[in-house]
Amino acid sequence: MQTAENIIQYPLDKTSPKVLVVDDSKTNRQILKTILKDHGYRVATARNGHEAVEAVAVAHPDIVLMDINMPLMNGYEAVRRIKQGAGQAVIPVMFVTSLTDDASLATCLDSGGDDFITFPINETILMARIHALLRNRERARRLIEQEKQLSRYEDMVAREQEVATSIFRAVMKRDELDAENIRYSISPMAVFNGDLLLGARTPNGDLQILLGDFTGHGLGASIGSLPTSEIFHAMAAKGFGIVDIMAEINRRLHSLMPTGMFLVAAGIEISARTGSAMVWAGGVPDILIRRFGSGSIEHIAARHLPLGIGGDELFERSFDMLALEPGDRLYMLTDGVTEAENASGEMFGIGRLKQSIGEHADPDGIFDRVMTNLETFRAGHAQNDDVTLLEYVCNPGLEHRISQRLRIGAGSRRQVSTEWHIDMHLNAEALRDFDPRPVVTQLVMDVQGLYNHRERLFTILAELFSNALDHGVLGLDSAMKRSSEGFSEYYRLRAERLAGLADGWVDISLNHQPSMDGGQLNIQISDSGAGFDPKILEQATDRVCHDNAELFCGRGFSLLRQLCDNIIVHPPGNLTEAAYAWRHDNEHANPHPGE
Amino acid sequence: MPVTTTLSADQKEKIISINGRFDFTAHQDFIKAYKSDEKGEKAYVVDLRNADYMDSSAMGMLLQLREYAAQHRVALKNANETVMEVLRIANFGKLFQVQ
Numbered sequence: 001m002q003t004a005e006n007i008i009q010y011p012l013d014k015t016s017p018k019v020l021v022v023d024d025s026k027t028n029r030q031i032l033k034t035i036l037k038d039h040g041y042r043v044a045t046a047r048n049g050h051e052a053v054e055a056v057a058v059a060h061p062d063i064v065l066m067d068i069n070m071p072l073m074n075g076y077e078a079v080r081r082i083k084q085g086a087g088q089a090v091i092p093v094m095f096v097t098s099l100t101d102d103a104s105l106a107t108c109l110d111s112g113g114d115d116f117i118t119f120p121i122n123e124t125i126l127m128a129r130i131h132a133l134l135r136n137r138e139r140a141r142r143l144i145e146q147e148k149q150l151s152r153y154e155d156m157v158a159r160e161q162e163v164a165t166s167i168f169r170a171v172m173k174r175d176e177l178d179a180e181n182i183r184y185s186i187s188p189m190a191v192f193n194g195d196l197l198l199g200a201r202t203p204n205g206d207l208q209i210l211l212g213d214f215t216g217h218g219l220g221a222s223i224g225s226l227p228t229s230e231i232f233h234a235m236a237a238k239g240f241g242i243v244d245i246m247a248e249i250n251r252r253l254h255s256l257m258p259t260g261m262f263l264v265a266a267g268i269e270i271s272a273r274t275g276s277a278m279v280w281a282g283g284v285p286d287i288l289i290r291r292f293g294s295g296s297i298e299h300i301a302a303r304h305l306p307l308g309i310g311g312d313e314l315f316e317r318s319f320d321m322l323a324l325e326p327g328d329r330l331y332m333l334t335d336g337v338t339e340a341e342n343a344s345g346e347m348f349g350i351g352r353l354k355q356s357i358g359e360h361a362d363p364d365g366i367f368d369r370v371m372t373n374l375e376t377f378r379a380g381h382a383q384n385d386d387v388t389l390l391e392y393v394c395n396p397g398l399e400h401r402i403s404q405r406l407r408i409g410a411g412s413r414r415q416v417s418t419e420w421h422i423d424m425h426l427n428a429e430a431l432r433d434f435d436p437r438p439v440v441t442q443l444v445m446d447v448q449g450l451y452n453h454r455e456r457l458f459t460i461l462a463e464l465f466s467n468a469l470d471h472g473v474l475g476l477d478s479a480m481k482r483s484s485e486g487f488s489e490y491y492r493l494r495a496e497r498l499a500g501l502a503d504g505w506v507d508i509s510l511n512h513q514p515s516m517d518g519g520q521l522n523i524q525i526s527d528s529g530a531g532f533d534p535k536i537l538e539q540a541t542d543r544v545c546h547d548n549a550e551l552f553c554g555r556g557f558s559l560l561r562q563l564c565d566n567i568i569v570h571p572p573g574n575l576t577e578a579a580y581a582w583r584h585d586n587e588h589a590n591p592h593p594g595e
Numbered sequence: 596m597p598v599t600t601t602l603s604a605d606q607k608e609k610i611i612s613i614n615g616r617f618d619f620t621a622h623q624d625f626i627k628a629y630k631s632d633e634k635g636e637k638a639y640v641v642d643l644r645n646a647d648y649m650d651s652s653a654m655g656m657l658l659q660l661r662e663y664a665a666q667h668r669v670a671l672k673n674a675n676e677t678v679m680e681v682l683r684i685a686n687f688g689k690l691f692q693v694q
Contacts, residue, residue: 260659261655
C-alpha cells in the first residue's frame with residue numbers, strides 16, 4: 001500500500017502534465033515539488049525505486065524525475081522496470097542526481113534514462129529539459145497513435161476488399177470461359193485495377209466475351225464493373241448481339257460515371273455454328289489472330305472510343321468480322337500486357353507479344369510461353385498494372401458439343417399451350433437500329449413457356465431474319481462469304497448498306513396453334529427484296545447440306561430444314577414460312593436428325 | 596513546371612503545354628491551367644511536344660477539359676510517337692483535333 005504522501009497529487013489544472021518526483025531525501029522532494037508547482041505542473045512523489053514503480057502504475061505520470069541512490073531499490077533498477085512495464089506508452093525519465101562521475105551518468109542512459117541533470121539545480125535548465133522531454137513524448141505518442149490508426153485502417157481496407165472481392169467474384173461470371181479451347185489469366189485482385197473479363201453464351205450457343213479495363217485504380221475503378229457485368233449477362237441470356245450489348249453498357253456507364261472515367265473494352269461474339277467472330281473494340285490494344293496453317297499473325301485494331309465517354313450520339317455500331325478456321329488462335333489483352341515494364345522502364349510492347357505468339361513451334365504452348373516471357377521480361381520489377389490475357393482456339397466440334405449441352409441442360413418449365421398471333425413491321429429506320437431477334441424470342445418464350453425451345457427458335461428466327469435483311473432488303477450475295485476476303489467484304493458492305501438504308505421493310509408474323517400434346521408455331525417472314533429462285537431450295541429435299549453446299553448453304557436453309565418441321569419459300573422468294581411443332585413432355589420437340 | 600500556359604494574341608485560345616510525364620501527378624496543375632477561365636469561354640490547345648508519356652488518367656483529364664471547353668474546340672498538338680500511339684488506340688481523334 002502507498003503511504004499518504006507518495007500518491008498525493010496536487011490537482012491544479014487536470015490537463016496540466018503530471019510529474020513523479022522520486023527521491024529518498026525529503027528536502028530534495030520538497031525543492032523539486034515547489035519548483036514544479038510554481039510552473040503549473042501536477043506532482044506525485046515516491047521515496048525509493050520500489051515506490052516509484054508502483055506510483056507509475058497508479059498515478060500515470062507524464063514524466064519521472066529520478067534520484068539514483070535510494071534504499072530498497074535504486075534509480076537505475078526502477079527505470080529499467082518502469083520502461084519495461086510501460087509497453088507502448090512513452091514515459092520519459094530524467095535522472096536528478098548529485099553524482100557527477102562519467103560512469104554513473106553513462107549508467108543513467110544505459111538503464112533507459114532519457115536525460116540527466118545534476119545538483120545544484122538550475123531552475124531554468126530543469127524546466128527547459130522537462131519541456132523538451134514532454135515535447136518528445138507528445139511527438140512519440142502521436143506517432144504511435146498514427147501507426148495504430150494506420151494499422152486499423154489497413155485492417156479495415158483488407159476486410160472491405162475481402163467483402164468486395166467476394167461480391168465481385170459472384171457478379172463477374174465467366175464460367176463459360178472454362179472450356180478446353182479457352183485459356184485466360186486475370187488476377188483475383190484485378191478488379192481493383194479496373195480489369196474485367198466476362199463470358200457468356202447466347203441461347204443459340206454463341207460465345208460472347210468482354211475484356212476491358214476501367215481507368216484508374218481501386219474501388220472507384222472497379223465499381224463500374226458491376227452494372228457492366230449485369231448488363232452483359234442479362235442481354236447475352238436474351239440473345240442480344242455483342243454490338244447491342246456494348247451499346248447498352250456504353251449508355252449505362254455514360255450516365256453513371258464522372259467525366260474522365262471510362263472503360264476500354266473489346267466485345268467478341270463467336271458463332272457456334274460457323275466459327276466466325278464479330279469484334280467490337282473500343283480503346284483496347286490490338287486483338288491478335290494467329291492463323292493455324294501459316295502461323296501468320298493478323299491484327300484487329302480498336303475502331304472505337306472507349307465505353308462511357310459519351311452517350312448514344314458517340315456510339316458507333318460498326319464492327320469487324322473475322323472468319324476463323326479450326327486451329328486459329330485469337331488473343332485479347334489489356335494494356336497491362338503491352339505496358340508491362342522491365343527494370344529499366346522499357347515496355348513489353350506489341351512487338352514482343354507478337355514474337356512470343358509467332359515463334360512457338362507447339363501452338364498449344366503459346367499461352368504459357370507468353371506468360372513466361374512476360375514474367376522473364378519483368379524479372380521481378382514491381383507490377384504496375386495487372387496482366388489480363390485471353391486465348392481462344394477455334395474448335396467448331398467443341399463449340400457444337402457445348403451448344404448441344406446447353407440445350408439439354410436448360411431446365412424444363414411448365415408449358416401451357418394457347419392460341420395467339422403477333423405481327424411486326426420493321427421499316428428502314430427500324431432495321432437500321434433494331435435487332436428484333438432477341439425481343440421476339442423473349443416474347444415467344446414468355447407468352448408460351450417455350451423455354452426449352454429458345455435456342456432453336458432463336459436460330460430459326462435469326463436465319464430467317466438475316467436472309468430477309470441481308471439478301472432481301474440489302475441485296476447481298478451469300479456466295480461472297482466463301483472466301484475469307486469476301487467474308488470481310490460482305491460484312492463491310494452490309495454495314496455500309498444498312499447505314500444508308502432509306503427504303504425497305506421486313507414483316508414478321510408469328511402464329512401459334514395448340515395441339516393435343518403441345519403446339520405448332522408458324523413463322524412467316526417477308527421482305528421488300530426481289531426474292532430468289534425457290535427451285536434451289538426444292539433441290540435440297542434430301543436434307544444433306546454438303547452435296548449442295550454451293551447452292552444453298554449460304555442461306556442457312558439446310559439448318560432451317562433440320563430445325564423446322566416444314567419450310568416453304570413462296571415465289572418470287574421474298575416470303576418464307578416455317579413451321580415448328582413442339583410437345584409438352586419432351587424437351588426435344590423436334591426429333592429430326594442432325595441435332 | 597509540369598504544366599505551363601500561354602494565351603493567343605486575341606485571348607480566345609489557351610495553349611496548355613505539358614512537360615514530362617502526363618499522368619495523375621499533373622492533375623492539379625492541369626486543372627488549374629483552365630479552371631481560371633469561365634466554362635465554355637475559350638478554345639484550348641494541349642501542346643504535347645514535351646510530354647514523354649501519357650496514361651489513362653491523363654486521357655480522363657483531356658475529357659474533362661473537353662467538357663469544360665463546351666462548344667469550343669480542343670486540339671492536341673505535337674504528340675510524340677509514344678503519346679500518339681496511346682491517342683490512336685483510344686481513338687481520341689474522334690473527339691479532339693489531333694494535329
